[in-house]
Every structure is written in structure tokens, then in C-alpha cells.
Amino acid sequence: MALAGSCVVIxxxxxxxxxxxxxxxxxxxxxxxxxxxxxxxxxxxxxDQLGRDVFTRMIWGSRxxxxxxxxxxxxxILIGTxxxxxxxxxxxxxxxxxxxxxxxxxxxxxxxxxxxxxALLEPSIWNIMIIIGVTGWMGITRLVRADFTSLKxxxxxxxxxxxxxxxxxxxxxxILPNAMASVLVAATxxxxxxxxxxxxxxxxxxxxxxxxPSWGNILTAGKDNIDxxxxxxxxxxxxxxxxxxxxxxxxxxxxxxxxxxxx
Amino acid sequence: MGEKGWSYPVIRYIVxxxxxxxxxxxxxxxxxxxxxxxxxGSPTDLETQMNPRASAxxxxxxxxxxxxxxxxxxxxxxWVKKLAVLDLGRSFSPDRRxxxxxxxxxxxITISLNVxxxxxxxxxxxxxxxxxxxxxxxxxxxxTGIFVFIGFAMPTFWLALLLMILFGVNLGWLPISGIRxxxxxxxxxxxAIVDLIRHxxxxxxxxxxxxxxxxxxxxxxxxxxxxRQDYIMTARAKGLSERVVIYRHALRNALLPVITILGLxxxxxxxxxxxxxxxxxxxxxxxLFYMSVMARDYPVVMGVxxxxxxxxxxxxxxxxxxxxxxxxxxxxx
Numbered sequence: 001m002a003l004a005g006s007c008v009v010i011x012x013x014x015x016x017x018x019x020x021x022x023x024x025x026x027x028x029x030x031x032x033x034x035x036x037x038x039x040x041x042x043x044x045x046x047x048d049q050l051g052r053d054v055f056t057r058m059i060w061g062s063r064x065x066x067x068x069x070x071x072x073x074x075x076x077i078l079i080g081t082x083x084x085x086x087x088x089x090x091x092x093x094x095x096x097x098x099x100x101x102x103x104x105x106x107x108x109x110x111x112x113x114x115x116x117x118x119a120l121l122e123p124s125i126w127n128i129m130i131i132i133g134v135t136g137w138m139g140i141t142r143l144v145r146a147d148f149t150s151l152k153x154x155x156x157x158x159x160x161x162x163x164x165x166x167x168x169x170x171x172x173x174x175i176l177p178n179a180m181a182s183v184l185v186a187a188t189x190x191x192x193x194x195x196x197x198x199x200x201x202x203x204x205x206x207x208x209x210x211x212x213p214s215w216g217n218i219l220t221a222g223k224d225n226i227d228x229x230x231x232x233x234x235x236x237x238x239x240x241x242x243x244x245x246x247x248x249x250x251x252x253x254x255x256x257x258x259x260x261x262x263x
Numbered sequence: 264m265g266e267k268g269w270s271y272p273v274i275r276y277i278v279x280x281x282x283x284x285x286x287x288x289x290x291x292x293x294x295x296x297x298x299x300x301x302x303x304g305s306p307t308d309l310e311t312q313m314n315p316r317a318s319a320x321x322x323x324x325x326x327x328x329x330x331x332x333x334x335x336x337x338x339x340x341x342w343v344k345k346l347a348v349l350d351l352g353r354s355f356s357p358d359r360r361x362x363x364x365x366x367x368x369x370x371x372i373t374i375s376l377n378v379x380x381x382x383x384x385x386x387x388x389x390x391x392x393x394x395x396x397x398x399x400x401x402x403x404x405x406x407t408g409i410f411v412f413i414g415f416a417m418p419t420f421w422l423a424l425l426l427m428i429l430f431g432v433n434l435g436w437l438p439i440s441g442i443r444x445x446x447x448x449x450x451x452x453x454x455a456i457v458d459l460i461r462h463x464x465x466x467x468x469x470x471x472x473x474x475x476x477x478x479x480x481x482x483x484x485x486x487x488x489x490x491r492q493d494y495i496m497t498a499r500a501k502g503l504s505e506r507v508v509i510y511r512h513a514l515r516n517a518l519l520p521v522i523t524i525l526g527l528x529x530x531x532x533x534x535x536x537x538x539x540x541x542x543x544x545x546x547x548x549x550x551l552f553y554m555s556v557m558a559r560d561y562p563v564v565m566g567v568x569x570x571x572x573x574x575x576x577x578x579x580x581x582x583x584x585x586x587x588x589x590x591x592x593x594x595x596x
Contacts, residue, residue: 116298
């Protein structure tokens with residue numbers, strides 16, 4: 001299953017990398033003669049409300065998903081790892097303050113927080129990535145903190161301290177590599193979550209803005225034409241489902257292979 | 264032991280939780296305040312831009328009204344004092360109504376929808392979890408396992424679209440928008456309830472869908488863990504029937520942590536209400552939030568953000584209290 005997951009993930013990388021070459025049309029080529037035409041040999045997945053080729057737009061949309069998934073998760077990992085490491089390593093009041101902050105952030109329904117910030121800023125793709133990242137680091141903080149709390153008592157850390165290693169060196173060189181396993185799993189699942197969030201935002205019209213194609217905003221057109229153009233609703237959602245499924249499978253696979261108890 | 268429900272340790276536990284909530288509450292207000300001040304420019308810019316006749320003097324008056332002429336910490340204190348009496352300011356929209364009024368008239372719809380979907384989640388997920396644990400590795404376990412995995416990855420708004428196409432457009436069985444038909448007022452009382460239920464089926468099912476996968480998986484692993492405990496072996500050794508062992512001894516212990524999970528799932532449900540209420544045109548708090556975000560009606564956006572966090576906090580408190588009342592370890596310790 002993990003293999004299937006990695007196949008999906010690799011395939012998506014290839015598709016988004018080769019988008020300009022494999023897409024049969026120009027993603028923004030408007031053809032008013034063919035508005036909302038059903039899937040046919042010319043347009044395998046049909047056309048949208050401006051006569052643009054849906055298949056082409058979905059191929060280009062995979063770039064957005066990939067970008068948002070990785071940048072947003074990268075931001076979340078960075079914040080989560082640093083805060084979790086500091087909280088777990090130093091303990092005491094530093095830990096108390098950081099973890100209370102995590103509790104506070106977790107009180108906000110994430111989707112509300114994202115929307116509130118979007119209302120204040122422009123909904124550009126960069127803002128979306130940053131907002132999803134900045135509102136999604138709490139789980140990782142808890143994971144990393146838990147790892148650090150137990151790892152810092154271990155002999156190799158005490159040995160490092162005994163030979164006079166600095167706190168920074170102990171945190172990043174000695175402990176962090178041992179805590180990366182759970183971070184890697186969380187990151188893989190995080191990419192899936194970020195892709196889902198982005199598509200929901202774009203679907204609501206507050207994510208990636210047209211004419212830039214994203215799976216979510218093709219679905220918006222699907223909803224607007226729900227009684228006449230089912231293909232606009234069906235295929236982009238399938239792409240989201242398969243992508244998220246792929247990352248989830250990969251994440252679970254990594255978890256199983258890293259956790260000897262499950263083998 | 265004889266101790267039931269509200270004993271002294273339970274009350275002590277609840278008081279502890281209440282005290283624990285105070286810093287969270289303060290934190291929530293600070294986060295809201297910070298988010299509010301992320302806005303480019305000040306609220307007064309926005310109002311005066313729309314009104315070309317606004318003079319410099321008018322602008323100053325507005326500024327004073329929003330206390331923007333005072334230092335930040337004073338602004339914060341004034342704002343918190345207003346929050347304490349639920350004064351969330353007035354909407355920027357033309358009706359200029361108080362934000363709290365706008366939210367309160369929509370809150371019951373959102374809460375009832377969420378409670379309904381929570382009940383649906385419980386009714387479906389618990390039996391699935393228990394059965395797939397009791398019959399581990401059976402066909403049922405494997406099939407539900409696949410469903411759970413797909414459930415985790417499913418964009419629910421897409422599922423909503425598909426079900427709308429299937430039941431609303433193609434089959435014409437269910438309405439796909441609003442919570443009542445246009446001729447609602449002319450329906451006899453019995454039919455009016457049927458009408459309401461028909462409108463609620465799709466949104467409630469879909470809102471529940473997101474939580475189903477998580478809870479059934481959680482229930483399964485809980486049950487698996489409990490079944491391996493010594494006291495279950497003891498119960499079996501006593502010669503109790505498998506039925507009694509599973510449904511009296513094991514289930515009770517596996518159900519307890521579910522209370523906490525329900526508490527934790529509240530922010531997800533409330534957050535999801537934005538999507539469902541927007542898709543199905545349900546006049547709840549989520550739809551209000553979405554419309555206010557689109558219209559950049561900051562006072563309403565901040566109000567809903569704050570109320571959403573408070574609801575989460577309350578949900579967690581209720582979960583904690585129920586846990587304390589239900590768990591004998593807290594009851595007597």
C-alpha cells in the first residue's frame with residue numbers, strides 16, 4: 001500500500017513538472033464555441049464555462065496543489081519543530097508557556113482562523129500557503145516536544161553535555177535527528193491536509209484565484225453548473241481524493257517502517 | 264464504593280479545569296486582538312473610503328469611537344471590557360446591526376446541526392469500531408478499514424457536490440439548498456417537519472462524514488486494547504458469556520475516552536460548518552462568517568472567530584465534566 005502511495009506521489013511530481021509538455025491545450029485558452037461541452041475525444045474531461053479544457057487545467061492545477069502542500073507544510077514543520085524542541089529541551093516555564101500557547105491556538109477552529117486572516121489579507125497563493133502553515137504547526141509541536149522530553153534524559157545526550165556541547169548543538173545535532181522520524185510522518189500527512197485545505201478554500205472562492213487553475217476552483221465552476229455539467233464536479237475532486245490518499249498511504253507506510261513494534 | 268456522580272473529588276476536578284481555562288480565555292482574546300490588528304490600515308479607512316463626503320473631522324470622530332487614538336494596551340483593555348458584556352461592536356454592512364445580535368440569531372441553527380451530526384457520528388462509528396475490533400481481520404473489519412481510509416482522504420465538499428448531483432439533480436429526491444421550502448408557511452405542521460428533515464438530511468450526513476472515519480478507527484483501537492487487558496481475561500475465566508464480556512466489561516471501558524475525542528472534534532465540526540452552510544445555503548453562523556469574510560465585515564469576522572473559540576472551550580469543558588462524572592477513577596480519587 002505504501003508503494004501505491006509513493007507511486008501516486010511520484011506520478012504527481014512528474015505530471016506537475018511536465019505540465020507544459022503533456023497538457024493538450026493552453027490552460028487559459030478560451031473557446032466560446034465549446035462552452036461547457038461534455039467529455040469527448042477532443043476534450044477528454046470536457047470543457048468549463050469559458051470553453052477551457054478541463055484536463056489541461058487539472059494538469060496545471062496539480063502544480064498548485066504540490067506547491068501549497070509543500071510550502072505550507074514546510075512552514076508548519078519549521079515552526080512546530082523549533083517550538084517543540086525548545087519546549088521539550090528546556091522544560092519548566094519555557095515549556096509551560098509554549099504548550100499553553102499551543103492549547104490556545106487549538107481552541108480556534110482552524111478553518112475560522114484561516115478565513116479570518118484571509119479576510120484581512122489578499123487571497124493570493126503565497127498568502128494561502130503562509131496562512132495554512134502558520135495555523136497548522138500545533139500538532140507537530142506536541143510530537144517534537146514529546147520526543148525531546150524523553151530523549152534529553154538519554155545517555156548520549158548526557159555524554160554530549162559532559163564533553164561541553166552547547167545547548168544549540170545538542171538540540172540540533174544530537175537530539176533532532178532522533179526525533180525526525182515522527183516529524184517525517186507528520187509532514188507527509190500534513191501535505192495531504194494542506195492540499196485538502198487549499199482545495200476547500202479555492203472551492204469557496206477565497207483560495208487560489210482564477211484564472212490560475214486549481215482543483216478547488218474548477219469545482220466551484222462545477223457547483224455553479226451543477227445541473228448541466230457533472231464532469232466539472234467529478235474529475236477534479238477525484239484528483240484531490242487520489243492525491244490525498246497517496247500522501248496518507250505514504251505517511252502510514254513510513255510510520256510502519258520506522259516503528260519496529262508494528263512490524 | 265457507593266460514590267456516584269457529583270462527589271467532592273469531581274467538584275474539585277471541575278474547579279481545577281475551570282481555573283485552567285482562565286489563561287486560555289485570556290490567550291484567546293489576545294490572539295483575536297492581534298489578528299484584528301493585522302488589517303492593513305485601520306477600520307476607519309474602510310468606512311471613509313466608501314463615503315467620499317467624510318471629512319477629516321469625521322474620520323477623527325470615528326477613530327475615537329473605535330479608540331484607535333489610544334495606545335495598544337489601552338485599546339485591548341477597552342475591547343476586552345466590551346467583550347465581557349458581549350458587546351462585539353456593530354457590523355460594517357449597511358444594516359449596522361450589533362454583531363452579537365447577528366451571531367446569536369444564527370447560532371442555534373449551527374449548534375443544532377452540529378449536535379445532530381455528532382449524534383449521527385456516535386450512532387454509526389461506535390458499532391463499526393466495536394465490531395471491527397471484536398471481529399478483527401474479518402471481512403467486515405477489512406472493508407470498513409478501506410472505507411475509513413478513503414474517508415480520511417475525502418474532500419467532503421466534493422462529496423457534497425456529488426450527492427447534490429445524485430439526490431438533488433438526477434433523482435430529485437432531496438432539496439439541495441436552504442433549510443425549508445418556499446411554501447413552508449403553507450404546509451400543515453406534520454409536513455413542515457418532514458420538509459425540514461428532508462432539507463437537513465444531506466448537510467447533517469456530510470458534516471458527520473468527516474468525523475466518522477476518525478472516531479470508528481479510534482473506537483476500534485481502544486476496544487482492541489481493552490480486550491487484551493487482564494480483567495477481560497478474568498471475566499472470561501469466570502465463565503461469563505462472550506456477550507457479557509464484550510458488551511458489559513469491555514465496551515464500557517473502551518467508551519470512556521470517546522468523550523474526550525468528542526470534545527476534541529468540536530473545532531473541526533464548527534470550522535466545517537462554514538463549508539456546509541455555504542454549499543447548502545443554510546442561514547447559520549458558518550454562512551454568516553463566509554459572507555462577512557467576502558464583504559470584509561471585520562467586526563462580524565472577529566466576533567465569529569471569538570465565539571467559535573469560546574464554543575470550543577465550552578465543548579471541551581463539557582467533555583471534561585462528563586468524563587469526571589463518568590470515570591470512577593476521578594470520582595473517588
